[in-house]
Amino acid sequence: xxxxxxxxxxxxxxxxxxxxxxxxxxxxxxxxxxxxxxxxxxxxxxxxxxxxxxxxxxxxxxxxxxxxxxxxxxxxxxxxxxxxxxxxxxxxxxxxxxxxxxxxxxxxxxxxxxxxxxxxxxxxxxxxxxxxxxxxxxxxxxxxxxxxxxxxxxxxxxxxxxxxxxxxxxxxxxxxxxxxxxxxxxxxxxxxxxxxxxxxxxxxxxxxxxxxxxxxxxxxxxxxxxxxxxxxxxxxxxxxxxxxxxxxxxxxxxxxxxxxxxxxxxxxxxxxxxxxxxxxxxxxxxxxxxxxxxxxxxxxxxxxxxxxxxxxxxxxxxxxxxxxxxxxxxxxxxxxxxxxxxxxxxxxxxxxxxxxxxxxxxxxxxxxxxxxxxxxxxxxxxxxxxxxxxxxxxxxxxxxxx
Amino acid sequence: xxxxxxxxxxxxxxxxxxxxxxxxxxxxxxxxxxxxxxxxxxxxxxxxxxxxxxxxxxxxxxxxxxxxxxxxxxxxxxxxxxxxxxxxxxxxxxxxxxxxxxxxxxxxxxxxxxxxxxxxxxxxxxxxxxxxxxxxxxxxxxxxxxxxxxxxxxxxxxxxxxxxxxxxxxxxxxxxxxxxxxxxxxxxxxxxxxxxxxxxxxxxxxxxxxxxxxxxxxxxxxxxxxxxxxxxxxxxxxxxxxxxxxxxxxxxxxxxxxxxxxxxxxxxxxxxxxxxxxxxxxxxxxxxxxxxxxxxxxxxxxxxxxxxxxxxxxxxxxxxxxxxxxx
Numbered sequence: 001x002x003x004x005x006x007x008x009x010x011x012x013x014x015x016x017x018x019x020x021x022x023x024x025x026x027x028x029x030x031x032x033x034x035x036x037x038x039x040x041x042x043x044x045x046x047x048x049x050x051x052x053x054x055x056x057x058x059x060x061x062x063x064x065x066x067x068x069x070x071x072x073x074x075x076x077x078x079x080x081x082x083x084x085x086x087x088x089x090x091x092x093x094x095x096x097x098x099x100x101x102x103x104x105x106x107x108x109x110x111x112x113x114x115x116x117x118x119x120x121x122x123x124x125x126x127x128x129x130x131x132x133x134x135x136x137x138x139x140x141x142x143x144x145x146x147x148x149x150x151x152x153x154x155x156x157x158x159x160x161x162x163x164x165x166x167x168x169x170x171x172x173x174x175x176x177x178x179x180x181x182x183x184x185x186x187x188x189x190x191x192x193x194x195x196x197x198x199x200x201x202x203x204x205x206x207x208x209x210x211x212x213x214x215x216x217x218x219x220x221x222x223x224x225x226x227x228x229x230x231x232x233x234x235x236x237x238x239x240x241x242x243x244x245x246x247x248x249x250x251x252x253x254x255x256x257x258x259x260x261x262x263x264x265x266x267x268x269x270x271x272x273x274x275x276x277x278x279x280x281x282x283x284x285x286x287x288x289x290x291x292x293x294x295x296x297x298x299x300x301x302x303x304x305x306x307x308x309x310x311x312x313x314x315x316x317x318x319x320x321x322x323x324x325x326x327x328x329x330x331x332x333x334x335x336x337x338x339x340x341x342x343x344x345x346x347x348x349x350x351x352x353x354x355x356x357x358x359x360x361x362x363x364x365x366x367x368x369x370x371x372x373x374x375x376x377x378x379x380x381x382x383x384x385x386x387x388x389x390x391x392x393x394x395x396x397x398x399x400x401x402x
Numbered sequence: 403x404x405x406x407x408x409x410x411x412x413x414x415x416x417x418x419x420x421x422x423x424x425x426x427x428x429x430x431x432x433x434x435x436x437x438x439x440x441x442x443x444x445x446x447x448x449x450x451x452x453x454x455x456x457x458x459x460x461x462x463x464x465x466x467x468x469x470x471x472x473x474x475x476x477x478x479x480x481x482x483x484x485x486x487x488x489x490x491x492x493x494x495x496x497x498x499x500x501x502x503x504x505x506x507x508x509x510x511x512x513x514x515x516x517x518x519x520x521x522x523x524x525x526x527x528x529x530x531x532x533x534x535x536x537x538x539x540x541x542x543x544x545x546x547x548x549x550x551x552x553x554x555x556x557x558x559x560x561x562x563x564x565x566x567x568x569x570x571x572x573x574x575x576x577x578x579x580x581x582x583x584x585x586x587x588x589x590x591x592x593x594x595x596x597x598x599x600x601x602x603x604x605x606x607x608x609x610x611x612x613x614x615x616x617x618x619x620x621x622x623x624x625x626x627x628x629x630x631x632x633x634x635x636x637x638x639x640x641x642x643x644x645x646x647x648x649x650x651x652x653x654x655x656x657x658x659x660x661x662x663x664x665x666x667x668x669x670x671x672x673x674x675x676x677x678x679x680x681x682x683x684x685x686x687x688x689x690x691x692x693x694x695x696x697x698x699x700x701x702x703x704x705x706x707x708x709x710x711x712x713x714x715x716x717x718x719x720x721x722x723x724x725x726x727x728x729x
Contacts, residue, residue: 017433034418061707065706067699208404325457354505
């Protein structure tokens with residue numbers, strides 16, 4: 001990433017913090033303006049809504065223009081005789097788009113604007129797609145080669161984009177590509193575990209390091225999320241029992257045969273790891289006050305409980321649900337009490353108080369989650385009156401069939 | 403949020419007199435990674451707890467109806483609902499028409515649990531004892547009003563959104579049904595209800611703002627209303643089996659009016675909704691009026707560039723207006 005972009009992003013971090021302090025009522029608008037003047041930002045940025053719209057219309061417009069342009073281009077050349085030329089055209093278009101992305105970042109100084117981010121993503125898509133297509137046409141490789149090369153190409157271009165521009169989600173892409181590529185190596189399962197466990201905490205450390213640019217830190221955080229999920233996936237008992245990694249390889253393998261079932265010790269180790277990994281992440285997250293680890297640990301722990309419940313099938317189900325609900329609600333209330341007792345509602349650097357964070361986004365997420373789970377089923381207006389066979393009803397979010 | 407840049411900046415801001423040392427303490431600790439708020443995580447734990455409790459109660463009632471008896475179930479759920487609501491009201495901040503959100507992060511979910519249990523109880527009573535008879539669906543309206551009243555009393559956006567969705571459900575509207583409507587056969591009454599429901603929400607939102615009664619609930623209400631209205635108009639406009647041209651024109655006019663009004667009042671979300679809807683309406687009209695297969699690429703590439711230019715100009719205007727507002 002160019003030094004001037006990193007410098008602008010660092011200034012923007014302070015400006016954004018000032019906006020959050022103003023929204024939280026800790027400073028007034030005039031102070032926010034004074035802070036903004038002290039930390040000038042020379043990049044062209046926009047709001048979240050406009051950013052999404054710019055991204056969407058750039059992608060959409062490019063795709064349409066590409067279809068039209070390539071049709072005209074090949075018609076002018078006397079028609080499309082072979083797909084090699086089209087694959088090469090695809091690849092070159094992707095490369096050209098990446099050059100455009102560089103131009104938009106440097107000369108037009110766009111940052112978090114949507115257009116330049118769409119250019120990066122279009123470039124990655126066309127470079128990887130066109131490159132693979134061309135490789136397939138020229139070398140006629142096996143499926144294993146195609147999957148492996150495609151995944152490595154995705155990982156490499158994602159990493160390149162993350163390093164050069166820090167484009168959102170390229171950290172996810174790079175790490176995701178790496179793990180897909182690892183499914184095609186001879187000891188895929190072990191490779192996943194080793195790579196995931198060895199890289200997780202260095203990535204977490206880099207996502208907090210001051211010498212890394214703000215956008216670079218976010219990309220490392222994305223990679224940490226992927227690596228954590230990959231580690232858990234590799235540990236999961238259903239994956240182990242189904243010998244999924246063997247099957248991933250078998251997609252491209254024509255040797256036949258079927259895998260032997262895992263031993264009891266391996267299954268036991270898998271069950272143990274499904275508990276240990278989330279707990280370790282929560283523990284380390286609390287110790288380092290690292291939110292992604294705490295959140296991922298919590299989500300994975302719930303997944304583990306869900307998996308165990310699915311396997312054990314506790315009866316009656318309603319009792320299990322009620323017990324789970326009471327346990328979680330009870331935990332929440334116990335923590336509330338514990339935090340309230342302490343000075344500043346704080347324990348080991350964790351607090352239950354709202355800090356100057358983006359309350360608007362948190363509120364929107366909570367509202368959407370509540371609506372998704374509790375919005376009542378709609379009545380059928382075409383058939384008014386009582387239906388003797390029963391019906392769906394509810395209210396205030398409660399819906400049920402009796 | 404942890405940020406080395408902010409941690410470096412805060413001492414300089416204190417030195418410049420822009421931040422007072424007491425105000426800077428918490429942000430500095432957050433920026434250094436010494437302090438982290440887990441309020442969202444605690445709320446998520448309680449949310450999942452409430453989800454499981456409601457699911458467990460529903461299953462308990464369903465599986466044990468004959469054994470326990472309807473009266474016992476109705477009374478038990480009712481008591482639980484009253485308990486939750488009483489707790490929530492006891493903890494609620496003093497009522498005022500302005501913003502008065504509770505600082506207690508458990509408040510919203512206890513109120514929500516109480517309302518959900520009350521809704522389940524009312525639905526159960528209606529199913530077993532049919533006090534409303536053929537008008538059974540009115541319990542959704544009752545629940546919408548009750549939920550709305552609690553939302554206003556407790557100043558809860560969560561419950562307010564649930565009140566709106568209960569009202570929509572009373573009019574036969576749910577997100578899942580709209581999905582099937584897009585793919586399945588046309589349901590004119592549903593579309594009409596969607597438009598009317600949207601207009602009611604818009605009117606409610608305007609009233610909240612006009613009379614300054616819980617005006618902070620207005621953006622959510624108006625957005626839901628605009629979304630529903632445009633959704634209904636859009637469904638008519640897309641349905642070529644009916645008189646789609648007048649509907650498409652109405653859809654376009656409504657979208658443009660919304661975008662224009664949102665632009666004037668500097669509402670990003672509403673502007674985006676209006677702009678995207680106007681784009682869809684124009685595209686529908688252009689494609690159906692000019693039936694030319696090659697038009698697609700020309701139209702989409704050209705119109706996308708046009709939209710980008712338009713959005714660029716509009717966002718610049720938003721920014722300029724915001725800066726003027728600050729000055």
